[in-house]
Amino acid sequence: MKILVTVKRVTDYERKVKITPDGSAIITEGMNFVPNPFDEIAVEEALRLQKAHGGEVVVVSIGAKDATTQIRQALAMGADRGILVLSDELDSDAVARVLVKLVAEEKPDLVIMGKQATDDDANQAGQLLAGYLGWPQATFASKTEGLESEAEKAQKPGVVIENGEALVLREVDGGLETIAVTLPAVVTTDLRLNHPRFASLPGIMKAKKKEVKEVPIASLGIDVTPKVKNVKFAEPPTRKAGVKVADVAELVAKLKNEAKVL
Amino acid sequence: MSEPFHGTDLLDVDRLLAEDERLVRDSVARWVDERWMPIVKDHFRNGTFPLELATELGAMGLLGTTLVGYGCPGLSSVAYGLAMEELERGDSGLRSFASVQGSLAMYPIHAYADEALKNRYLPKMAKGELVGCFGLTEPDHGSDPGALSTRAVRDGREYVISGEKLWITNGSCADLAIVWAKVDGQGADDIRGFVVEKGTPGFSAYDVDGKLSLRASVTSGLVFDEVRVPEENMFKGVRGLRGPLSCLNQARYGIAWGAVGSAIAVYRAAVDYAKARPQFGRPIAGFQLVQAKLADMINEIVKGQLLVLQLGRLKDAGVSNPVQVSLAKRNNVKMALDCARSSRSILGANGISDEYPVFRHMVNLESVFTYEGTHDIHTLILGRAVTGISAFE
Numbered sequence: 001m002k003i004l005v006t007v008k009r010v011t012d013y014e015r016k017v018k019i020t021p022d023g024s025a026i027i028t029e030g031m032n033f034v035p036n037p038f039d040e041i042a043v044e045e046a047l048r049l050q051k052a053h054g055g056e057v058v059v060v061s062i063g064a065k066d067a068t069t070q071i072r073q074a075l076a077m078g079a080d081r082g083i084l085v086l087s088d089e090l091d092s093d094a095v096a097r098v099l100v101k102l103v104a105e106e107k108p109d110l111v112i113m114g115k116q117a118t119d120d121d122a123n124q125a126g127q128l129l130a131g132y133l134g135w136p137q138a139t140f141a142s143k144t145e146g147l148e149s150e151a152e153k154a155q156k157p158g159v160v161i162e163n164g165e166a167l168v169l170r171e172v173d174g175g176l177e178t179i180a181v182t183l184p185a186v187v188t189t190d191l192r193l194n195h196p197r198f199a200s201l202p203g204i205m206k207a208k209k210k211e212v213k214e215v216p217i218a219s220l221g222i223d224v225t226p227k228v229k230n231v232k233f234a235e236p237p238t239r240k241a242g243v244k245v246a247d248v249a250e251l252v253a254k255l256k257n258e259a260k261v262l
Numbered sequence: 263m264s265e266p267f268h269g270t271d272l273l274d275v276d277r278l279l280a281e282d283e284r285l286v287r288d289s290v291a292r293w294v295d296e297r298w299m300p301i302v303k304d305h306f307r308n309g310t311f312p313l314e315l316a317t318e319l320g321a322m323g324l325l326g327t328t329l330v331g332y333g334c335p336g337l338s339s340v341a342y343g344l345a346m347e348e349l350e351r352g353d354s355g356l357r358s359f360a361s362v363q364g365s366l367a368m369y370p371i372h373a374y375a376d377e378a379l380k381n382r383y384l385p386k387m388a389k390g391e392l393v394g395c396f397g398l399t400e401p402d403h404g405s406d407p408g409a410l411s412t413r414a415v416r417d418g419r420e421y422v423i424s425g426e427k428l429w430i431t432n433g434s435c436a437d438l439a440i441v442w443a444k445v446d447g448q449g450a451d452d453i454r455g456f457v458v459e460k461g462t463p464g465f466s467a468y469d470v471d472g473k474l475s476l477r478a479s480v481t482s483g484l485v486f487d488e489v490r491v492p493e494e495n496m497f498k499g500v501r502g503l504r505g506p507l508s509c510l511n512q513a514r515y516g517i518a519w520g521a522v523g524s525a526i527a528v529y530r531a532a533v534d535y536a537k538a539r540p541q542f543g544r545p546i547a548g549f550q551l552v553q554a555k556l557a558d559m560i561n562e563i564v565k566g567q568l569l570v571l572q573l574g575r576l577k578d579a580g581v582s583n584p585v586q587v588s589l590a591k592r593n594n595v596k597m598a599l600d601c602a603r604s605s606r607s608i609l610g611a612n613g614i615s616d617e618y619p620v621f622r623h624m625v626n627l628e629s630v631f632t633y634e635g636t637h638d639i640h641t642l643i644l645g646r647a648v649t650g651i652s653a654f655e
């Protein structure tokens with residue numbers, strides 16, 4: 001089974017994001033970059049499926065040359081090779097159409113993507129890709145057994161592949177549902193699908209020798225003019241200082257009369 | 263108020279690292295944060311080491327990291343150093359476990375044992391399935407190991423070992439001990455190394471009681487009462503003090519990096535605390551005396567980072583020497599200890615509580631200051647190097 005996994009280079013969610021004074025852009029200088037956490041879950045799932053069913057795991061990133069580091073991180077976890085599409089920042093629609101080209105070239109049985117990237121939280125690249133390809137999609141993939149289970153400790157995949165179908169447990173509003181999609185398909189990962197492995201030191205060394213093919217976006221012959229434009233960035237309002245209450249009675253009174261939540 | 267500087271890499275030392283070196287550091291950092299930080303407080307309180315993590319450390323490539331072949335990871339000295347820095351940011355006990363296993367137990371087997379012993383022990387030790395310890399220090403001989411009194415007497419095709427070792431990290435939990443004993447005569451040249459397996463008749467271990475430092479680490483005494491080991495278990499490849507000292511040279515290198523990790527941990531705790539703690543109507547970080555302490559800490563951390571990085575580059579180029587290792591161990595451990603004491607003072611009463619990592623690091627560093635050659639012994643090594651006159655032998 002061949003699996004294509006996407007990995008986006010995003011700003012570290014643990015660091016405070018700074019914005020230019022005119023609100024037109026995010027200041028990337030001095031920023032720390034990490035693989036999109038949902039994509040790390042996607043890589044982990046692909047590696048587990050590969051262990052169970054054999055085949056190849058190919059990692060794709062779209063972005064500047066620096067994104068090679070995030071591909072290497074996935075290769076250090078165990079993925080086989082990488083493709084970096086060299087481009088400026090794209091909107092989700094352009095990302096999906098770039099991936100359509102790569103899917104045509106690589107012919108994977110499964111594309112696994114993070115449900116969203118933690119920088120723009122768009123949550124649509126996977127859905128758009130499935131739409132363009134005419135493939136079924138299983139979004140927000142999760143795991144029945146949970147992250148503390150024995151199955152997770154044994155690194156069992158959450159996605160079950162059987163008779164040319166993928167059984168996927170989805171986190172939906174108000175509960176969980178299991179769907180079966182025929183392959184090839186697009187799966188997007190939610191937070192509780194798995195706990196991504198640590199890249200081992202020998203794994204990091206092996207990754208240095210793995211192939212990362214660079215593809216200039218111009219060579220793909222698609223129009224990537226943005227359909228979505230970032231108009232303005234603003235920092236979240238700073239939190240106001242809280243108040244101290246003397247006792248539970250005062251707290252309840254405040255919740256009732258001032259906050260009006262009781 | 264200007265935007266504060268985050269992290270500890272004020273001089274952008276990161277730029278001197280290759281991509282894979284940064285990935286090594288970041289991956290070990292994540293492992294420490296997720297697997298070690300949640301449990302360290304309890305282990306320190308209880309005086310225990312989580313031995314079940316040994317195989318995880320092995321899978322990460324943190325045991326015998328720089329050794330090549332026999333299932334060992336085979337990484338560079340700089341990558342290894344960065345890993346030790348992250349482990350010791352977690353706790354000196356965690357770094358000690360990796361140091362003892364890799365530099366003090368696996369290294370001499372790799373360097374001096376015959377093929378059969380290497381194949382028997384190294385692959386399992388690299389995986390963390392077998393744990394080793396290193397017995398050099400004795401109740402009566404610490405800084406002067408050349409005077410050690412453990413004996414190994416030849417009897418046919420066996421050696422009979424008698425004596426006692428003390429302050430041995432991993433001693434009671436180890437599957438095998440590297441033991442340094444004298445054969446034939448009484449001189450330092452008579453020192454030879456032996457592998458003694460747990461369970462060999464006459465060999466026993468007990469734990470040192472009442473430790474106030476390095477509590478998340480096992481420290482033991484080893485007793486050898488006419489312990490018979492086959493002659494193959496003696497290292498043929500080395501004799502005299504050069505054997506144990508070559509191991510210590512490897513371990514001290516890792517300690518010099520590790521100390522930076524401890525310093526980073528206590529510095530971060532101090533900055534966070536000082537900014538969050540108001541007194542006299544403003545955060546204590548706004549007072550000049552507190553700022554002076556923080557400035558001194560970051561100043562010394564940056565220097566310490568550059569020191570070990572240059573040492574690592576020399577080591578990877580095969581041109582480092584033991585005096586440079588003494589310099590780095592001496593400087594960085596003292597630096598980290600000073601940072602820890604300073605940080606502890608900034609935390610006030612909270613500085614003595616185990617809710618914060620500072621006191622733990624501070625008392626740990628007292629051990630690190632003493633083991634692997636005390637601070638003063640390294641001073642004398644530097645003194646001898648620059649004057650040509652030995653003040654201690």
Ligand SMILES: Cc1cc2nc3c(=O)[nH]c(=O)nc-3n(C[C@H](O)[C@H](O)[C@H](O)COP(=O)(O)OP(=O)(O)OC[C@H]3O[C@@H](n4cnc5c(N)ncnc54)[C@H](O)[C@@H]3O)c2cc1C
Nearest residue numbers: 396397398399404405429430431476629633634636638654
């Ligand atoms: C937690 C812990 C773990 C350890 N783990 C191990 C281990 O795994 N294996 C192992 O073999 N050992 C281990 N050690 C032992 C350690 O290496 C020794 O404690 C160290 O070598 C110092 O020896 P000592 O304690 O006997 O002190 P001493 O040698 O008695 O020194 C006491 C003081 O005298 C000073 N001094 C000694 N000689 C001179 C001199 N010539 N000139 C000036 N000053 C001098 C020293 O600097 C020191 O300040 C460990 C120690 C600790 C605390």
